Amino acid sequence: MNRREAINRVAWIFGGAIIGSQLFLEGCTRPATTDVATLFEEDQINFLGDIADTILPPTGSPGAKEAGVGAFIPVMVRDCYTEEDQKVFLEGLNKLEESANKKYKKNFQQLSATERTDLLVEIDAEQNEYHSSKEPEQPNHYFRMIKQLTLLGFFTSELGATKALRYNPIPGRYDGDYPYKKGDKAWA
Secondary structure, eight states, X not given: OOHHHHHHHHHHHTXXXXXXXXXXXXXXXXXXXXXXXXXXXXXXXXXXXXXXXXXXXXXXXXXXXXXXXXXXXXXXXXXXXXXXXXXXXXXXXXXXXXXXXXXXXXXXXXXXXXXXXXXXXXXXHHHHHHHHSOOTTSOOOHHHHHHHHHHHHHHTSHHIIIIISBOOXXXXXXXTTOOOOTTOOOBO
């Protein structure tokens, strides 16, 4: 049964139409704004995946790009961010690209892994400084949003939860005093 059928049946049970039922349905399928919709284009998904992969590169476990973080980020920006944060995020992607062009005379995706890392380390230092002196009414820094979405997308993906974390599909009892050995993975 889909949402329309469920609302229709509830309406019949209550003897009429539910006021605002169409609003409920539209809220569940809200289209992206024109600006945010560009994030769903293949080249933007690859760009976001490359940024995320620089933040969480493949090591003994898969990287963020392989976990599908590039496709995860646009959904979260569209569905969970305010219009102000969406605007800051989109402008920030342009700033990141401009920084790559200014420093290396190349687009971000044309940079070597070392150049990408160096650039993102500089931008991360900039956002740390920004947030240490940020007033509550000031917008968030775009790179903090990118980092947070990268971590969220990676560690909630199947690859991140099963390959980077210790995954137990059938957990046992909770033991808050479980011994930790240096180098152990966190639990998923």
